[in-house]
Structure formats: C-alpha cells, structure tokens
Amino acid sequence: MPSTSERAQDPRPARTRAAIFAAARALTVADGEVAVNALAQRAGVSRAAFYSHFSGLDDLMAAMLSQMFDSSRERGLAYAQEGRTVHEAVRFGFGMLTAYVELHHTFLRGALDWKFSHRTYTILVDTMTELHGEALQRLGDEVPVHLRTEDACRTIVGGCLSLVVHWLVASEQRARDGDALDATDLLDSILTTAPAWYTGLEPGAPTGAAGLMEICRQVRADEES
Template sequence: MQSGTPSRAVDPRPARTRASIYAAVAELALEPEQGVSVNAILRMSGVSRSGFYAHFTGLDDLLVAMVTEAYRDIAATYKAASVADPAGAARRAQEQLVAFISERRAFLRASLEWPVGSRAHEVITQAYAEGVRDAIVARGDAAPSGIDLDDMATFIAGGAIAMLTRWIREGDDSVPQSLLVDRLLAVLPEWLIGSG
C-alpha cells in the first residue's frame, strides 16, 4: 500500500467543454452569415453561459486560447521532425497552420474587427515566436552566429502573422492554401528550413 494522499481522477468535463466550444467556432466559421458571438457559440455548442465564462473572459480570450494552442501543437509537430527533415517539417508545419486558419477563416476575419487589445496580439505573436525559437534551437548551429534567437523568432512570427492576417482580411479564395504555404516558406531563412 502506498503512503500519501490518494490521487484523484482528472475531471474530463473542462476539456469536453473547451472542445465543444472550439467545435462550435469551427462550425460557425463554415456559416459566416450566422455571425460570431458568444450567444451563437453557446447555441451551437450546447455549453451554458457560465460554462463558457468559466473558461474564457470573452471572444478575444477565446481567440487567444485557440490560436496559441494551435501554435503550440504545430511547433511540437515541427520539432519532432525538424532534425531529420527540416524542409519537410517546415512545409508540414506551414500546411498545418494554413489549414487551421482556413477552417476558421470566417471566425478569424470577424475577430479582426473586434476591439481586441494589443495584449492579445502580443500573446499570439509570442506564442508563435516560441515555436519558431524552438525550431531555431532544433536546427542546432544552423543559425548564423551573432543573431539573437528571440529577436529572430519574434521577427519571423510577426512577419508570418502579418501575411496570414492579410490573407484572412482579404478573403481572397483565389489564393489557394498550397500557394500561401509556398509564400510563407519562401520568406523563411534557408538556414532555418534547410534546402528543398
């Protein structure tokens, strides 16, 4: 018999609630004429108002949580494959990012009109930059000497976010996802993504 306090099982309800909210956002993004609001998300998800606000302070907080979690998942995918196949890992990471945005494009386009504070933009940029920094570190000594890794990661993240924001805002479906991926890869330093 082990000593100490017995461990409690993790309550799966918070994760289910967040998943329901995220699924509702994805569903609403497919139907942009419905509009994006907390009420629409609640109707679509079946989550109560108190359940929503137990997780998020509002739509801007939901946006930040969704995007930063996606960035972290994408960074983990990249990091796992970046040493063996940096060019392939970079392409897969950009494809995953563009697909995430494409699936939620109406929601993200609507979010550009929200009165979201600069703090939200900083948090989203920092989350992206953390993944880029991990990618730089994973490449070992491939980075040119004398470059501050945090500066480079922030610079790359900020530029990518600006490109993606323009794509979201313009709503230009004539630019296919594969072309956007190619454009994102074209501006990344070759030492980071390897040749290919």
C-alpha cells in the same frame, strides 16, 4: 472510501470547453458578427457556462490558438523524429499553421473583427517566437552568426502573421460567395519570404507548397475528426 486522486475526474468541464471550441471552429460567413450568446447557443451551453471557462471572445481565441500551437509542437517533434531534417520540420510547421488558417478561416477572420486585445496578440507573437526559437537552436551553426536569435524569430513571426492577415482579408469575398478556399498560395508566400537559411530552400527554387499542403490538411483533418 476512495481518495480525491482516485475519484474519477468530472468530464463535464472538458466537454463544455470542447463544445465551445467546436462551435467556434464551425462558424460560417453566414453567421455574421459573432457574440458570446450566439456562440454559447451553438455550443449547446449556457452563457454562464461559457464565462466559467473564458472571460470573453478574446480569451477564447487565445485558448484556441494555444491549443493549436501545442498540437503543432507535438506534431513537429514527431515529424522530426521520423528522420526529417530540421529544415523539413520548419517547412512542415509553416504548413501546419497554413492548414489551420485554411480550415478555420471564418473563425480567424471573425477574430480580426473582435478587435482582440494587444495582450492576446503579444501572447500569440511570444508563443510563435518560442516555437521558432526551438527550431533555431536545432539549426545550430546554420543560423547566421550575426543574428540575435530572438530578433530573428520575431521578424519571421511578424512577416508570417502579416501574410496570414492579408490572406484572410483578401479571401473574405470569396468566402462570402461560398467558394472553397485554398491557402496553398499563402504557404508558398510564407516559404518564399522566410529566410532561405531557415527553410532550406534556395532562393527562386520551387517551395513544394502544394504537396506540403496536402499532407498538412490530412494531419489537421485527422486531429479534428
């Protein structure tokens, strides 16, 4: 008789979780206010199945963002291993975040209306701070000596999230009108306002946001195809 470790793992929980993620990502402005029942129905699972994986919409958002950050970390490391500079990897990381926001703007805009908890927001900020902390460690002496690393990371994260939220709110009517949204301006704003010592971009220099967005859109599309 095969041992527990030798038995095939039940694939159903993973399929259910993936179906819920896909249903959330496929939300459109026409769906209106999102509720667990509607999301479970779209995913083809029961309400009980939804709650067996997530405590609510707040928990779902945290899980999806966690998945996105895990993917971004892996992609960032792979990008750096291709011989890119740390500054190029930093800009790529901002591009990957922006491409995710552009691709899933309806889900993220809806999450603002869910009034997700302070705890979830704190986890989001802490996770982003950790990612930026890894980049600052790799920059080494290029980081201004007077800065405290964690404080610098939290400032970068706070500014980035503020720009993302503003873009989501400002683009809501265009999304409702059925316009295809382009977040290149969002990426340009993030790269322009982030510290020059961090992005490697000289103040006032072109950010290359358009070309970077094309690359990151394709990477995101490949990941989710």
